[in-house]
Amino acid sequence: MSEVYRHTVQYYETDKMGITHHSNYIRWMEEARVDFLARIGWDYAKLEALGIFSPVVSIECKYKLSTRFSDVVSITTAIEEFKGVKLKIRYIMTDEEGKTVFEGKSEHCFLNDKGFVIRLNKEYPDFYRTLAELAENGR
Amino acid sequence: MSEVYRHTVQYYETDKMGITHHSNYIRWMEEARVDFLARIGWDYAKLEALGIFSPVVSIECKYKLSTRFSDVVSITTAIEEFKGVKLKIRYIMTDEEGKTVFEGKSEHCFLNDKGFVIRLNKEYPDFYRTLAELAENGR
Amino acid sequence: MSEVYRHTVQYYETDKMGITHHSNYIRWMEEARVDFLARIGWDYAKLEALGIFSPVVSIECKYKLSTRFSDVVSITTAIEEFKGVKLKIRYIMTDEEGKTVFEGKSEHCFLNDKGFVIRLNKEYPDFYRTLAELAENGR
Amino acid sequence: MSEVYRHTVQYYETDKMGITHHSNYIRWMEEARVDFLARIGWDYAKLEALGIFSPVVSIECKYKLSTRFSDVVSITTAIEEFKGVKLKIRYIMTDEEGKTVFEGKSEHCFLNDKGFVIRLNKEYPDFYRTLAELAENGR
Numbered sequence: 001m002s003e004v005y006r007h008t009v010q011y012y013e014t015d016k017m018g019i020t021h022h023s024n025y026i027r028w029m030e031e032a033r034v035d036f037l038a039r040i041g042w043d044y045a046k047l048e049a050l051g052i053f054s055p056v057v058s059i060e061c062k063y064k065l066s067t068r069f070s071d072v073v074s075i076t077t078a079i080e081e082f083k084g085v086k087l088k089i090r091y092i093m094t095d096e097e098g099k100t101v102f103e104g105k106s107e108h109c110f111l112n113d114k115g116f117v118i119r120l121n122k123e124y125p126d127f128y129r130t131l132a133e134l135a136e137n138g139r
Numbered sequence: 140m141s142e143v144y145r146h147t148v149q150y151y152e153t154d155k156m157g158i159t160h161h162s163n164y165i166r167w168m169e170e171a172r173v174d175f176l177a178r179i180g181w182d183y184a185k186l187e188a189l190g191i192f193s194p195v196v197s198i199e200c201k202y203k204l205s206t207r208f209s210d211v212v213s214i215t216t217a218i219e220e221f222k223g224v225k226l227k228i229r230y231i232m233t234d235e236e237g238k239t240v241f242e243g244k245s246e247h248c249f250l251n252d253k254g255f256v257i258r259l260n261k262e263y264p265d266f267y268r269t270l271a272e273l274a275e276n277g278r
Numbered sequence: 279m280s281e282v283y284r285h286t287v288q289y290y291e292t293d294k295m296g297i298t299h300h301s302n303y304i305r306w307m308e309e310a311r312v313d314f315l316a317r318i319g320w321d322y323a324k325l326e327a328l329g330i331f332s333p334v335v336s337i338e339c340k341y342k343l344s345t346r347f348s349d350v351v352s353i354t355t356a357i358e359e360f361k362g363v364k365l366k367i368r369y370i371m372t373d374e375e376g377k378t379v380f381e382g383k384s385e386h387c388f389l390n391d392k393g394f395v396i397r398l399n400k401e402y403p404d405f406y407r408t409l410a411e412l413a414e415n416g417r
Numbered sequence: 418m419s420e421v422y423r424h425t426v427q428y429y430e431t432d433k434m435g436i437t438h439h440s441n442y443i444r445w446m447e448e449a450r451v452d453f454l455a456r457i458g459w460d461y462a463k464l465e466a467l468g469i470f471s472p473v474v475s476i477e478c479k480y481k482l483s484t485r486f487s488d489v490v491s492i493t494t495a496i497e498e499f500k501g502v503k504l505k506i507r508y509i510m511t512d513e514e515g516k517t518v519f520e521g522k523s524e525h526c527f528l529n530d531k532g533f534v535i536r537l538n539k540e541y542p543d544f545y546r547t548l549a550e551l552a553e554n555g556r
Contacts, residue, residue, distance in 0.1 A: 011451060011461065012162055012444045014155035016208060021151050022334040023308070026301040027429045034428060034487075044428065045487055055344065056300040061337040069155055070451075070462055150312060150322065151305045161473040162447070165440040166290045173289060173348075183289065184348055194483065195439040200476040209312075209323055290440055292433035294486060299429050347433060 003039060005032040005075045009067055019066040025102050026059060029091050032075040033106065036089070040134065042127055051113040052124070057086065058107040065101040072096055080105060082135035084121055084128065142178060144171040144214045148206055158205040164241050165198060168230050171214040172245065175228070179273065181266055190252040191263070196225065197246040204240040211235055219244060221274035223260055223267065281317060283310040283353045287345055297344040303380050304337060307369050310353040311384065314367070318412065320405055329391040330402070335364065336385040343379040350374055358383060360413035362399055362406065420456060422449040422492045426484055436483040442519050443476060446508050449492040450523065453506070457551065459544055468530040469541070474503065475524040482518040489513055497522060499552035501538055501545065 007028045015021040037043055047054065067073055074094045081088040086107055093102040110118040120128040146167045154160040176182055186193065206212055213233045220227040225246055232241040249257040259267040285306045293299040315321055325332065345351055352372045359366040364385055371380040388396040398406040424445045432438040454460055464471065484490055491511045498505040503524055510519040527535040537545040 010444070011154060011447055012160050015150060016153035016155070016157045017331060017333070018155045019333075022337070023151055023301055023304040026304055027427065030301070030428055043487075053295060055295070055297075056341055058341065059300070059337065059339040063334055063336065066333065070460075149305070150308055156470060156472070158472075161476070162440055162443040165443055166288070169289055169440070182348075192434060194434070194436075195480055197480065198439070198476065198478040202473055202475065205472065209321075289432060290438050293428060294431035294433070294435045296433045301429055 005035040005077065007031060007073050007075065009069050009071045009073065011069055014069050017066075019068055020071075022061075022063060025061060025063070025093070025104065028073065028075060028093070029059075029089075029104050029106055032077045032091055033089060036077040040130055042130065050124070052118060052127075053111045053113065054087070054108040055111065056106055057109055058105075060105040062103045063101075064103065065095065065099060067095060067101050073101065078139050079131060079135040080138075082131045084119070084132075085109060085117065087131060144174040144216065146170060146212050146214065148208050148210045148212065150208050153208050156205075158207055159210075161200070161202060164200060164202070164232070164243065167212065167214060167232070168198075168228075168243050168245055171216045171230055172228060175216040179269055181269065189263070191257060191266075192250045192252065193226070193247040194250065195245055196248055197244075199244040201242045202240075203242065204234065204238060206234060206240050212240065217278050218270060218274040219277075221270045223258070223271075224248060224256065226270060283313040283355065285309060285351050285353065287347050287349045287351065289347055292347050295344075297346055298349075300339075300341060303339060303341070303371070303382065306351065306353060306371070307337075307367075307382050307384055310355045310369055311367060314355040318408055320408065328402070330396060330405075331389045331391070332365070332386040333389065334384055335387055336383075338383040340381045341379075342381065343373065343377060345373060345379050351379065356417050357409060357413040358416075360409045362397070362410075363387060363395065365409060422452040422494065424448060424490050424492065426486050426488045426490065428486055431486050436485055437488075439478070439480060442478060442480070442510070442521065445490065445492060445510070446476075446506075446521050446523055449494045449508055450506060453494040457547055459547065467541070469535060469544075470528045470530065471504070471525040472528065473523055474526055475522075477522040479520045480518075481520065482512065482516060484512060484518050490518065495556050496548060496552040497555075499548045501536070501549075502526060502534065504548060 009020050013020050013024045034044055076092045078090055079087065080090040086109055088105060088107045091104040092100060095101050110120055112118050148159050152159050152163045173183055215231045217229055218226065219229040225248055227244060227246045230243040231239060234240050249259055251257050287298050291298050291302045312322055354370045356368055357365065358368040364387055366383060366385045369382045370378060373379050388398055390396050426437050430437050430441045451461055493509045495507055496504065497507040503526055505522060505524045508521045509517060512518050527537055529535050535541070
């Protein structure tokens, strides 16, 4: 999971302060999460085909340094915590010089298409084990 | 239909040029269209409850003057053309001094939830008549 | 400051889950903050004219209930903490039934146009007092 | 210039119809334009460093087929017309099967940092020639 997701800052992501608008980092967290889940073999398309939805329960963001149009931001994603119900993912974003520009966390639950919480260990034990192992290794 | 929809330019809608990013006008056209359809008694919620979807087929935009953060933009919406299948709507946006900042058009078709074109005059004659009358009066 | 800012969920703010995409709440926090600062007499335009910029330092979001297209969300904004350098604002968003759908916090610093931290108590004592009093009263 | 720009549809770009919201194609046109200008040696950073701004004057979009989350859209960009003042660019977007999903055009003028129109042939003859040659060859 050591691979890194890259996002190039778009012109439409800047604001009148001349820097990236802070709301976009939330979207890049999603981009990196989608990429992360695909890399561990559980891409969104597969999850949604199985009727698994994972809405965001909470978000935390620390803005360290501003980024600008055309900057390439590298996003490292890892599982912070997973005990079976809630999945907590952390994100570190660095600029081209390797400086940390942003640190974030997102917390997710897993719902079926009727909106009920899924017990992953019973219903999708493979997915459960994958997440639990990554959480244990802090990856 | 002489009422006007108002949108206040948000900080997150600006870009590094210091003005409103041009992509947002497309979104304001949608805001004004949603408001327009509600005023003529056929709001989106009602349409979607009936299984009527109206995807955008084409868009035309003329950017006349730039707008800036906290500007209040007034949007006048009218039906440009409707002959039963495609609905063409036009939008004129003015600033607080009454100057035209933007002119746009959007074209829509009507699909059922299986993706097939709906003949409004047969399936929803009330909606058909409302649109046809507004088109005739250029409103 | 007991007034409330209202935002109507737009179609373009929904995602394929059929609900409001979570990134939009960050933008509504900004909308409510802009409105809040205007109501206490220190609108963004005035701040930027004085050369005061207030970038976001951190964000916390708790998503309680999903919202949907055309929902009207009421946003109550208050100062959580202000000790002279960092301003912490909290936001509570409720739906039309009064249920809390979202709780958030944002933290800001104040920079001049050269990017240096401003000591508000020395440079803008009026603004400092306004914020300090609101913080004390939890408003 | 035969290279193609690729954009992967993000989850946050979808709407409740389950497809890509139409406003995003305008943003992808910008992404492809930024990439195109960089490839011909006149990237945005260089233009803005020289004090050249190129606001959008008009946009035309034809939505042919819908796209969905995780689709990879290929965007071919070419100069449609350039006679010295206005630059008209056209965009063709295709899906992974090669089907055209979108056709668009954007028109731009060139302004200096005081907002006055730049005569490219006098002030930036190199840039003028590059654009004129590409326009002639329809590339």
